[in-house]
Amino acid sequence: MELPLEKNKTIRKVSVFVVDDSLVYRNLLRNTFSQDGEIEFLGAAIDGKFALPKIAQLKPDFVILDVEMPQMNGIQTLEEIKSKFPETKVIMLSSLTQDGAKITLKALEMGAIDFVPKPNGGQELALSETLELLTSKIKALSQVKPSVQTSFQTKNPAVKTIQSLSEKNCTICAIGISTGGPIALRQLFSKLSPDLTGSIVIAQHMPPLFTNYLAESLSQAAHMPIKEAEDGEVLKKGVAYIAPGGKQLQIINGVSGPTTRVFNGPEEELCKPSVNILFRSLAENFPKETTAIIMTGMGEDGYLGMKELKKNGAYLIAQNRESCTVFGMPNRPVQEGLVDEVLDVERIAEKISSLLQRTQS
Structure with missing residues (x-):
């Protein structure tokens, strides 16, 4: 979706799809993204099994992906997304647990561009900070080319030597x-x-x-x-x-x-x-x-x-x-x-x- 600016100028919103088995988080993210003028909320699904057909249809810029879900978890879903929709960027939502941390690190190795930790409990301040952090990451990472996520090759890097x-x-x-x-x-x-x-x-x-x-x-x-x-x-x-x-x-x-x-x-x-x-x-x-x-x-x-x-x-x-x-x-x-x-x-x-x-x- 494009927003009107000045004459004949438009800015494209960043499109986002959410995959999380928590109804609370799906609603929180829906409300947060829907109220942001730079983000377009495309929809949500409870796990990867329901999400993949929607991702294929909607082609979001970002998928916000929960780590722990029934039927098809975050790692399984990420593998499918990176295989079938390589242009889509994935940010993981991870619980602050040992299992959550371990799985999240594996997701980053598999091509997730970043992660945001879910606060323990329902702490209002921590939750607000999480949503703000996630929103800022989406905007900052929207300019990143997908190929940069896993490839660090560069042609003729600029080198400036000052000291021997x-x-x-x-x-x-x-x-x-x-x-x-x-x-x-x-x-x-x-x-x-x-x-x-x-x-x-x-x-x-x-x-x-x-x-x-x-x-x-x-x-x-x-x-x-x-x-x-x-x-x-x-x-x-x-x-x-x-x-x-x-x-x-x-x-x-x-x-x-x-x-x-x-x-x-x-x-x-x-x-x-x-x-x-x-x-x-x-x-x-x-x-x-x-x-x-x-x-x-x-x-x-x-x-x-x-x-x-x-x-x-x-x-x-x-x-x-x-x-x-x-x-x-x-x-x-x-x-x-x-x-x-x-x-x-x-x-x-x-x-x-x-x-x-x-x-x-």
């Missing part, structure tokens, strides 16, 4: 990432050298439970141990640490070297974990030993942290626009010239391998 790598002695690689992160990180870790002599720390925007399963999932593709960070760990060479969902992560100067601090701090940029908080801790404690990478994601989390890192002498890299699911978080650091290089995922992996192997040369 031979002068760097990196022992820590810090990564900030959000929407599109699980797929990008899986590709990244599959390409990293198996004999890194530095440590990797990651702030991926995710709720509790999800980051533990993300670490497990990435470990299957990696040549190094990957774990959810615990408070008070001394960073080990050749190990990657993921900030726990729903908590903040800092790297502080401990008695035995760089040490994790995991704590229940407030959100920053509506994020917990926050890339800014992780990056600022490294800017304060280990800037000369750090290379920081800002990758695919919505919003601007990480920008302020990168400014501090840049000022204190860290080496900065951004994922390029072509390989990002959403070129939000890298955009401002690139536009303002904060980063030393702009690379696709494969070349980021090569650069990490080069920088973190250089520590013993």
Whole structure:
């Protein structure tokens, strides 16, 4: 459907179909989308069995897909959608449970573009935040080409080298990432050298439970141990640490070297974990030993942290626009010239391998 603008100008609404066995959620989403001037609500179904014929008929831009449903669950439905309607983008609705987290991570590996967690219980504020988050994701992701979801290849990526790598002695690689992160990180870790002599720390925007399963999932593709960070760990060479969902992560100067601090701090940029908080801790404690990478994601989390890192002498890299699911978080650091290089995922992996192997040369 197209909306009239000025003379002879129109804007196309983003069409959405909902698949959820909960009548409450179907009605909530119907009301939310129907009242939004940029979204067209096409309909809803109780599970995949009833949804697939409707999706074939209506051809929605997005399907909002519940993870747990009778007869035909979210994973089965997603597999059919990606096979028969590859142009349709899928956002998963996931319960905040261990099973929900595990299945959601699998859905992202299968081609779902993103997910939104369902709040536990009927908390009105949490429910309102969920609906607002889902709406903002639909609008932000409506411009994404479906091929970008699973392919990070790019032609002639723009590269800007400012600092001589031979002068760097990196022992820590810090990564900030959000929407599109699980797929990008899986590709990244599959390409990293198996004999890194530095440590990797990651702030991926995710709720509790999800980051533990993300670490497990990435470990299957990696040549190094990957774990959810615990408070008070001394960073080990050749190990990657993921900030726990729903908590903040800092790297502080401990008695035995760089040490994790995991704590229940407030959100920053509506994020917990926050890339800014992780990056600022490294800017304060280990800037000369750090290379920081800002990758695919919505919003601007990480920008302020990168400014501090840049000022204190860290080496900065951004994922390029072509390989990002959403070129939000890298955009401002690139536009303002904060980063030393702009690379696709494969070349980021090569650069990490080069920088973190250089520590013993």
